[in-house]
Amino acid sequence: MTIYFDNAATSYPKPPAVLESVIDFFKNVGANPGRSGHRLSVEAARLIYQARESLAELFKAGDPLRVVFTHNATHAINMALFGLLKPGDHVITGSMEHNSVARPLRHLEKLGVELTVISADSKTSLIDPADFKASLRKKTKLIVTLHGSNVTGAIMDIKGIGRVAKEAGAFFMVDAAQTAGCFEIDVNEMNVDILAFTGHKALFGPQGTGGLYIKEGIDLVPTIFGGTGSASESDLQPGFLPDSLESGTPNTPGLSGLCAGVDFVLAEGVDKIRTHELNLIRVMEGGLSKIDGLLQPVRILEESRLPIFSFNIDGLSASEVGLFLERDYDIMVRVGLHCSPWAHSTIGTHPCGTVRASLGYLSTKAEVQTFLAALEAISRRRQVS
Amino acid sequence: MKEALVITFHSTHHALKAERILKEKMEVLVIPIPRSISANCGIALKVEGQDLNRIEMILSERPVPFDGIYPYKNS
Numbered sequence: 001m002t003i004y005f006d007n008a009a010t011s012y013p014k015p016p017a018v019l020e021s022v023i024d025f026f027k028n029v030g031a032n033p034g035r036s037g038h039r040l041s042v043e044a045a046r047l048i049y050q051a052r053e054s055l056a057e058l059f060k061a062g063d064p065l066r067v068v069f070t071h072n073a074t075h076a077i078n079m080a081l082f083g084l085l086k087p088g089d090h091v092i093t094g095s096m097e098h099n100s101v102a103r104p105l106r107h108l109e110k111l112g113v114e115l116t117v118i119s120a121d122s123k124t125s126l127i128d129p130a131d132f133k134a135s136l137r138k139k140t141k142l143i144v145t146l147h148g149s150n151v152t153g154a155i156m157d158i159k160g161i162g163r164v165a166k167e168a169g170a171f172f173m174v175d176a177a178q179t180a181g182c183f184e185i186d187v188n189e190m191n192v193d194i195l196a197f198t199g200h201k202a203l204f205g206p207q208g209t210g211g212l213y214i215k216e217g218i219d220l221v222p223t224i225f226g227g228t229g230s231a232s233e234s235d236l237q238p239g240f241l242p243d244s245l246e247s248g249t250p251n252t253p254g255l256s257g258l259c260a261g262v263d264f265v266l267a268e269g270v271d272k273i274r275t276h277e278l279n280l281i282r283v284m285e286g287g288l289s290k291i292d293g294l295l296q297p298v299r300i301l302e303e304s305r306l307p308i309f310s311f312n313i314d315g316l317s318a319s320e321v322g323l324f325l326e327r328d329y330d331i332m333v334r335v336g337l338h339c340s341p342w343a344h345s346t347i348g349t350h351p352c353g354t355v356r357a358s359l360g361y362l363s364t365k366a367e368v369q370t371f372l373a374a375l376e377a378i379s380r381r382r383q384v385s
Numbered sequence: 386m387k388e389a390l391v392i393t394f395h396s397t398h399h400a401l402k403a404e405r406i407l408k409e410k411m412e413v414l415v416i417p418i419p420r421s422i423s424a425n426c427g428i429a430l431k432v433e434g435q436d437l438n439r440i441e442m443i444l445s446e447r448p449v450p451f452d453g454i455y456p457y458k459n460s
Contacts, residue, residue, distance in 0.1 A: 240395060240450060
């Protein structure tokens with residue numbers, strides 16, 4: 001039986017309702033949402049509106065019209081950063097960021113945006129909110145951070161960082177790619193102004209879905225202009241959400257599946273999902289610490305981590321371990337740098353990278369035990385040869 | 386019997402939000418925009434036997450941005 005431990009890249013398998021929802025769209029709806037007055041077009045638009053409603057409920061965001069859809073979290077993050085920052089603005093971020101934040105910020109830096117990157121602790125990969133506070137300047141426009149690390153699984157102190165941003169009068173943006181769906185998010189309690197999410201990880205939607213929650217009162221300058229099905233008498237971009245940031249035909253079958261995925265999360269409950277993942281974390285941590293020659297670059301308390309584990313086996317390269325896991329045990333993991341050169345530099349694993357095993361709500365304790373046994377065997381093999 | 390009312394919106398997304406909210410309290414029909422009314426998006430909502438002020442109040446409370454509310458004679 002294949003074991004899929006690459007859920008931080010994309011979740012697999014998906015709940016059956018997600019597949020059914022995508023098929024149902026193609027079988028029974030099929031039309032372009034909001035572009036025409038006919039029944040099928042309205043039905044397509046209704047599917048997307050339901051997805052907005054479910055996400056607003058999950059993030060406790062209030063108005064569903066403040067949820068805007070994109071193709072993925074990277075697209076959402078770019079839209080927010082380029083729609084908000086101008087030359088002369090100062091932005092603060094941390095050294096655990098994925099390239100989805102690092103690369104657009106490096107580009108904006110070339111255009112005249114001032115950038116501060118705070119180093120995370122190399123042993124925990126966490127950042128003290130006080131470090132954000134110490135880096136504030138008069139012209140600090142934005143603090144942006146990921147919520148959960150795709151490399152180490154560390155969960156940042158979003159509430160603490162949000163408080164710093166609020167006190168400074170700066171916007172606060174959170175990349176929730178790894179946490180949306182599996183960890184409690186309350187945008188008001190956490191002072192989040194902009195939340196970027198992806199649909200295809202812990203929200204169980206299809207790839208090609210993601211989006212932004214944007215707090216009332218924040219106007220992002222669009223980066224993509226075009227047809228919205230609204231204000232069609234004008235050749236100017238509409239100024240209201242979600243239309244202003246949703247030009248072009250959306251991924252309706254994908255969003256229909258995403259809606260089913262979010263509804264699955266809401267029905268299960270984030271608490272129950274988190275409890276199951278915590279159980280998996282305990283089994284995994286207990287097992288990993290007993291394997292001879294297994295090196296974990298960071299140690300994080302279970303309450304501030306996701307079921308994402310980066311490690312190496314002494315004497316083997318990450319890609320060798322990945323190869324053995326797949327070839328000999330049919331276990332899928334991701335090796336290398338995980339699109340995160342900053343993060344790997346922070347924890348001392350750049351440029352060789354790590355083996356990353358990432359679990360999800362649909363992973364089981366039995367799978368974790370099989371995985372641990374396989375790692376132990378690989379580690380022993382190393383000692384023999 | 387009060388006249389039917391047609392509510393128009395800038396965006397289909399707004400119309401669908403209004404549909405959800407009004408449906409909790411009354412019968413609502415999604416209709417293609419009538420030719421006699423010019424509006425910005427392809428659909429409108431139609432309600433029967435309702436007071437215009439009440440509709441306006443419900444939509445303003447939540448809030449849902451809408452374009453206009455028009456009396457509408459069934460043809």
